[in-house]
Amino acid sequence: MQEVRYAYMLPHQFIARREEFPVLYFPLGPLEWHGPHLAPGMDTLNAEAVAIGLANRLGGVVYPALYMGSERYRSPEFMEMLCLDPDKHANNLGMDFSAGEVVPSVYFMEDVFAIVLREHLRKLMEHKYKVILIISGHGAESHMEIIRRVADEFNRFYPQTTVLTRMAIAAGPDDNGIGHANKLETSLLMHIAPDSADVSQLPDLPERLRTADTAIVDPETFCGNNPDNFVIHDPRNATVEYGRESLERAIDILSNTVLKALRR
Numbered sequence: 001m002q003e004v005r006y007a008y009m010l011p012h013q014f015i016a017r018r019e020e021f022p023v024l025y026f027p028l029g030p031l032e033w034h035g036p037h038l039a040p041g042m043d044t045l046n047a048e049a050v051a052i053g054l055a056n057r058l059g060g061v062v063y064p065a066l067y068m069g070s071e072r073y074r075s076p077e078f079m080e081m082l083c084l085d086p087d088k089h090a091n092n093l094g095m096d097f098s099a100g101e102v103v104p105s106v107y108f109m110e111d112v113f114a115i116v117l118r119e120h121l122r123k124l125m126e127h128k129y130k131v132i133l134i135i136s137g138h139g140a141e142s143h144m145e146i147i148r149r150v151a152d153e154f155n156r157f158y159p160q161t162t163v164l165t166r167m168a169i170a171a172g173p174d175d176n177g178i179g180h181a182n183k184l185e186t187s188l189l190m191h192i193a194p195d196s197a198d199v200s201q202l203p204d205l206p207e208r209l210r211t212a213d214t215a216i217v218d219p220e221t222f223c224g225n226n227p228d229n230f231v232i233h234d235p236r237n238a239t240v241e242y243g244r245e246s247l248e249r250a251i252d253i254l255s256n257t258v259l260k261a262l263r264r
């Protein structure tokens with residue numbers, strides 16, 4: 001298979017791939033606490049796997065993954081939804097909560113993240129791509145808003161390149177949306193990096209898991225529709241096969257996005 005990763009390519013290979021298919025994929029996400037059963041690279045490893053899948057399928061070049069992303073402190077209402085003790089967790093950023101020890105996520109301040117992302121894009125404008133697809137493995141609203149705002153600046157002033165922003169992850173028929181460290185993400189990492197997911201770090205079935213104890217958050221919980229706080233889409237039911245299907249689903253969706261943008 002041809003090399004698709006920018007950092008590993010010789011200039012003539014890079015130029016040939018760009019001439020053939022002028023799209024750059026830019027995967028990013030924070031190093032983030034995903035409970036005791038997943039490695040902190042989860043979001044970004046997934047974004048990079050999607051980027052490589054797209055480049056292999058369609059063409060184009062994969063920019064090195066940027067391990068950077070942002071989060072905010074939780075509102076009292078949100079902490080209530082997750083059944084978190086507001087006194088204990090008031091100063092925990094994003095997903096950094098658990099009954100046991102948390103390895104704190106490496107979230108960047110929003111302004112720093114925006115500056116770094118802008119600087120990458122500013123230089124990449126000289127590379128003459130028609131489309132730059134930013135693929136985020138992390139979906140926090142504030143984080144996505146920063147990417148969209150920076151992308152919008154470039155789309156206004158550099159009309160020769162379209163900068164698009166998309167999530168790396170697509171919910172399947174059983175998921176009801178995107179959660180955090182639940183069955184969907186666990187399946188994805190089991191497929192992408194098998195040694196980086198280990199559900200034996202969680203209590204054994206049939207004991208039920210609580211979001212507040214594990215940082216496993218279902219889409220229902222994010223939306224306030226899970227008042228008893230037990231995990232619904234249990235990571236202990238994750239499978240490599242579901243991970244493979246879910247990765248392909250994301251690549252299918254984003255393939256259409258890229259092809260549509262190139263036709264513009």
Ligand SMILES: [Zn+2]
Binds near residue numbers: 034042137138181185
């Ligand atoms: Zn994640």
